[in-house]
Amino acid sequence: MEKTSRIYVAGHRGLVGSAILRELEKQGYSNLLMRTHAELDLTDGDAVRHFFEAERPEYVFLAAAKVGGILANDTYPADFLRENLKIQTSVIQSAHSIGVKRLLFLGSTCIYPKLCPQPIREEYLLTGPLEPTNRAYALAKIAGIEMCWSYNRQYGTRYLAAMPTNLYGPGDNFNLQTSHVLPALIRKAAEAKLAGDAAITVWGTGTPRRELLYSEDLAEACVFLAVLAEEKLDSLITNDAPPLINIGTGADLSIREIAELVCRVVGFTGELRFDPSRPDGTPRKLCDVSRINALGWNAKTSLEEGICRTYASARELFTAAAH
């Protein structure tokens, strides 16, 4: 990938896409293509094809997706399945039709079976039943991985599927109904502190474990994969296994420990109250990151540092509202 290559970041306003864009700009890539949702509806296959034919990107980061936390996924499974299938089908097919050199498809580690051995190796894909709260989203993403692999085998493309663990970072979704756990806890702790509340409510039992990756670390990994030397990419793109790679830190904490850390960073000294009527979701999803580590990439940002930066980026959103 040259500094002047035509690079399309799909989903450049989202948590992942915006971080990829900042990373590409930081590294001096100057020919970046973007379209807002209003300018290009990625679920519209014809519109996407016209865009690719007109702009002819050489590299694609497919970070556009309908995403959400445990409640949103559990409440709107049809939307998560339909929109993600449409977006990835239009973008991958259009990329192929104009001969895109490399494409990086972003998914999530919820594609792996609910109870698979930990840490989760890429080989565990499709070895057991999925977690019900995000099954629809996971199946869409699994179809996307299969699409990358099938196109590679049938058409000789060089598409890679990167599966990041739970993400957070600046520009995160802080809406308590649709967000993931980390932004939700930052908001709850920040607003309880402002309101002088005695406690915050944490969903579930506090015992599930989650690995959390800072969005800017993920963005660095994505660019790292996009510029990977051909012979290293060959080791990931084979006929024998999907072109899949986990991206994570390799360490996890319980939801209780994550909540305690958030409260410490935010300076909320009240109590944590657990609400077991809310779903816990999968008990644990810790990635095995040896594949990406062996290629030469490791996550750098500590969870504490990442929470500090995410909190700092969003402080003006918080008010002393009661929850």
Ligand code: GDP
């Ligand atoms: P998941 O990793 O797909 O399950 O998605 P989430 O990030 O939404 O949830 C992770 C875990 O955090 C689950 O066990 C949730 O029950 C728990 N959790 C605790 N408090 C919250 C909260 O306020 N919001 C969300 N989204 N999850 C929470």
